[in-house]
Every structure is written in C-alpha cells, then in structure tokens.
Amino acid sequence: MAGKRASDGAAASNPYNSLFADILTSVISVTALFIGANIIRKRLDPAFESKKELERRRKELEERLRKQRSSCGRPPLDLSDLTPNEEVVAHYLVDPDELDVQSLDDVGGLEEIKEELRELVILPFHRPELFPPGSLLQPPKGILLYGPPGTGKTMLAKALAAESKACFLAISPATLLSKWVGETQQLTRAVFSLAYKIQPCIIFIDEIDALFRTRSAQDHEVYRDFKAEMMQLWDGLTTDSSAQVLVLGATNRPWDVDTAIQRRMPRSFLVDLPGVEQRKRILDVILRSDRHRLEASTEELAKLTEGYSGSDLRELCRAAALLVLRDAMREAKKCGVDVSQVQLRSMRLEDFERAMERVAPTGAHAEIFRYRQTLERVRKLRVAQENSNVESREPDEQTLVAGIEEALLVEANEFVERVGRRLG
Structure with missing residues (x-):
C-alpha cells in the first residue's frame, strides 16, 4: 500500500514539474531570441550603440539649456522632439559657461569692434522689443570677422556668445560634409532647425573660406547642392525677422570666400594686428591674473612687440614666465630645496627680451x-x-x-x- 501511495504522489507531481520545465524553456528561448535580435540589430544598425549616448547627451543638453535660460529669465525648452540629425548637430553645441572667456572685456583691445558687436548682436538678443520687425534697426543675420592669424577672431566669437548668453554652435566642414548621399543636406537643415529651437543661437563657422570657397566648374555636385541648401536656409533667417539666429564667420583669407556668401554677411570687421595701445590692453588682460609680478610697464613692453598678434603676445608672456620658473628651479637645486619653497621673482623687461628670441611674430x-x-x-x-x-x-x-x-x-x-x- 505504501508503495502504491508513493507512486500515486509522484504521478500527481509530474504535471507541475512538466509545467515548470515548459516555463523555464520558454524563458530561456525568449532570452536567447532577445539577445540574438539585439546582435542582429547591432549588425544592421551601426548607430545602435551611439543612440543611448545621444539620449544621454540630449538630457544633458536639456538640463544645461534649462539652467542657462533660467539665468536669463527665458522659458525652458522641450528637446524631446529632436530629430536624429539634430541630435548629431547638438554634439557641437558649446556651453558658454565652459568657454575660456566670459565677456568681451576679456578680449584685449578691439574696442570699436566690441562696441559695434554689442549693438549688432547682444542688444538685439537681450532687448528684441527695441528692434521691431521690418524696421531699419533689424540686425544683420550674418557677420564676418577677417584678418591675419592669431589676432583674436575666434576668441571674439566665443566672448560674444558668452556675454550674450546665446547658444554657441561651432560647425566645420567635418560637421556637415558626408560621404553618404543626401546626408549633407539633412545635416545642413538640422543646423538651422536646431538653431531655431534653441534660439538665441550663434552659428559659428571658423575658417569659413574652407567651407564656402569661390565656386568653380570643378566643384563636385554634392558640394554645389550643399552650398545651395545652405544659402537657401540662410535666406530664411532674413525673411523671418523674429529669428534670433546669427551666422558668424571667421577667416584669414576673405578673398577666397564665395561672393554669394559675402553678400549674406553684410557686416564685416577687420581684426588686424594690434597697435601699441591695443597691445598694451592685451598685455594688461593677459597679465592681470598671473601670479608673477611685473617690474616692467606694459606700455614699455607694448612698444617692443610691434608686429605681434594677440596669440603671439600670450605665447611671449608664457615664455617669459617660464624663464622666471627656470631661474627658480636653478635656485632650488643650488639650495637643495623643493622649487615650491622658492619665491618667484618679478618678471623683468629682460625676460621678455630673451623670450622674443624664441617667440617671433607669426x-x-x-x-x-x-x-x-x-x-x-x-x-x-x-x-x-x-x-x-x-x-x-x-x-x-x-x-x-x-x-x-x-x-x-x-x-x-x-x-x-x-x-x-x-x-x-
């Protein structure tokens, strides 16, 4: 009897064991199917891995723009409807708070240019009611900065974005030009559509002559289509007088920029090599936050540095400061102490004269x-x-x-x- 009851119990438990085995098999099958589908999806979609990264970047961008706009009293933005191409372009957005300059005052010299840029860009962004649509006061939608290398064109553009609290979208040929058919035009449209969504926005094109050189018969069809698309979208800014979007270009070779592009940038500024007074102001800005004391006057130093650009002056000051540090290291070695325990001496005019032997104007x-x-x-x-x-x-x-x-x-x-x- 006992053997019969054990046999009946085992038979009764068999359906549950079979059900558990079926469920386990189904779970394993679904898991394997899910993993296989993901592998196939990744094989077919190379961008699958980057989509999570793009989503993370989109959330970071939304949070960053929320803080930026709230500090200026502007309403928050909803970026949940960004297209994939707009998300790609958004990668080139620069946070004004992360720029190495925070206002136009951080740029030495160029006082007349800075004053005009404040009137043409910053004031319309901050007080749009003063520039009614259709009036003569409407600001230009394109500005060109040109001049020799190292004179501060890019720094001026960054300072303009930082002081205006506008989004700064820095694009280059690598940003827009693609080997895939039609993708260049899609990315170009995404630049302007994104700029509209996050306005006020400055679209900055450094070395604009490389992207919009003078047209010739040898130009590829893709390049001609891209330029036509860009100019058409640019014209849309001029017809929409309420758009707070500016295209800002910088170049060392203005004669190589297409005339059709120059027409769309009605205001241009020559950022030339600084004169004596401008060099003095640049040196004041460079040396004002340095821990090295300066025995020589910046006015005297400015007279010695004729032909030096703003970037040349910064490199010259760095070279002079390194000479002071080198002397401190020699003193520390001589005394057998760490260099951090040696008081750095003041920077002298002789340091800059020695540095000028190494740093020539460019x-x-x-x-x-x-x-x-x-x-x-x-x-x-x-x-x-x-x-x-x-x-x-x-x-x-x-x-x-x-x-x-x-x-x-x-x-x-x-x-x-x-x-x-x-x-x-």
Whole structure:
C-alpha cells in the first residue's frame, strides 16, 4: 500500500514539474531570441550603440539649456522632439559657461569692434522689443570677422556668445560634409532647425573660406547642392525677422570666400594686428591674473612687440614666465630645496627680451614686419659703413658685404610688395 501511495504522489507531481520545465524553456528561448535580435540589430544598425549616448547627451543638453535660460529669465525648452540629425548637430553645441572667456572685456583691445558687436548682436538678443520687425534697426543675420592669424577672431566669437548668453554652435566642414548621399543636406537643415529651437543661437563657422570657397566648374555636385541648401536656409533667417539666429564667420583669407556668401554677411570687421595701445590692453588682460609680478610697464613692453598678434603676445608672456620658473628651479637645486619653497621673482623687461628670441611674430603681416626690420638693419649697416673706414677692409670682404646687402634688399622689397598687394 505504501508503495502504491508513493507512486500515486509522484504521478500527481509530474504535471507541475512538466509545467515548470515548459516555463523555464520558454524563458530561456525568449532570452536567447532577445539577445540574438539585439546582435542582429547591432549588425544592421551601426548607430545602435551611439543612440543611448545621444539620449544621454540630449538630457544633458536639456538640463544645461534649462539652467542657462533660467539665468536669463527665458522659458525652458522641450528637446524631446529632436530629430536624429539634430541630435548629431547638438554634439557641437558649446556651453558658454565652459568657454575660456566670459565677456568681451576679456578680449584685449578691439574696442570699436566690441562696441559695434554689442549693438549688432547682444542688444538685439537681450532687448528684441527695441528692434521691431521690418524696421531699419533689424540686425544683420550674418557677420564676418577677417584678418591675419592669431589676432583674436575666434576668441571674439566665443566672448560674444558668452556675454550674450546665446547658444554657441561651432560647425566645420567635418560637421556637415558626408560621404553618404543626401546626408549633407539633412545635416545642413538640422543646423538651422536646431538653431531655431534653441534660439538665441550663434552659428559659428571658423575658417569659413574652407567651407564656402569661390565656386568653380570643378566643384563636385554634392558640394554645389550643399552650398545651395545652405544659402537657401540662410535666406530664411532674413525673411523671418523674429529669428534670433546669427551666422558668424571667421577667416584669414576673405578673398577666397564665395561672393554669394559675402553678400549674406553684410557686416564685416577687420581684426588686424594690434597697435601699441591695443597691445598694451592685451598685455594688461593677459597679465592681470598671473601670479608673477611685473617690474616692467606694459606700455614699455607694448612698444617692443610691434608686429605681434594677440596669440603671439600670450605665447611671449608664457615664455617669459617660464624663464622666471627656470631661474627658480636653478635656485632650488643650488639650495637643495623643493622649487615650491622658492619665491618667484618679478618678471623683468629682460625676460621678455630673451623670450622674443624664441617667440617671433607669426602671420603674413608679421613676415612683412620682419622684412621691414631687415631693410632697416641693412640701412643702418650702410650708414655705419659710410661713417667708418671702409677702405681698411680687404676687397673680397667688401664685395661679399655689398652682395649680401643687395640680396637682402631685393628679397625684402619684392616680398613686401607681393604680400602687400595681396593683403590690400
């Protein structure tokens, strides 16, 4: 009897065991199917892995814009409806709080240009009611900054975005040009549609001549279509007078920019090499937060640095500061202490003179300046020779000196005339 009851109990429990086995098999099958589908999906969609990253970036962007707009008294934005192309373009948005400049005052010199940019960009963004649609006060939708390398064009654009509290969308040829058919036009449309959604926005195109060079018969069809699409969307900004979107370009070669693009940038500013007064202001800005004390006056230093651009001056100050640190390290080694225990001495004029031997002015204008310096040295050499006993030299030495002088003069004069004509 006992054996029969055990057999009946085992038979009764068999249906539950079978049901549990079926459920377990189903779970394993569904899990395997899910994993397999994901693997296939990743194989078919290379962008699958980046979609989660794009979603994370979208949330970060939404939070960042919320803080930025709340600080300016603007309503929050809902970015949940961003298209995939807009999410790609949003990757190139720069947070104004993360820029290395926070206002136009952080840019030394260029006072007239900064004042005009405040009136053309910042004031319309902050007080749009002062610029009614259809009035003569309507600000331009395109501005071009041009000039030699290192004069502060990019820094000026960053400072403009930071002070205006506008979104700063920095794009380049790599941002828009794609090898896939039709994707370039889609990304171009996404730039402007995103700018509309997050306005006020500054679309900054550095080295704009590389993206919008003068058209020629050899241009590829994709490039021509891209440029036509860009200009059509740009024209939409001019017809929509309420749009707070500005296209800001910077270039070292304005003569290479397509004339149709130049027409859409009615205001242009020459950011040239700084004069003495501007160099003094730039040096004041560079050295104001440095822990090194300065014995020499910035006015005296500005007079010594003719031909230097803003970036050249920054590099010059860095080189001079390194000379001070080098002396401190030598002193520490001599005394057998750590360099952090040595008091850094003040920066002297001699430090900058030594640094100028390592940091020369750059750019075409600086090349002209260097050749003019060569001309001046040759002239001084000739005057010195005329005042000395030239006859005491050997004939071969006199011929060699005269030949070097003549070659320097011819080369310098030709270079100044050639580059001067090109730069206007």
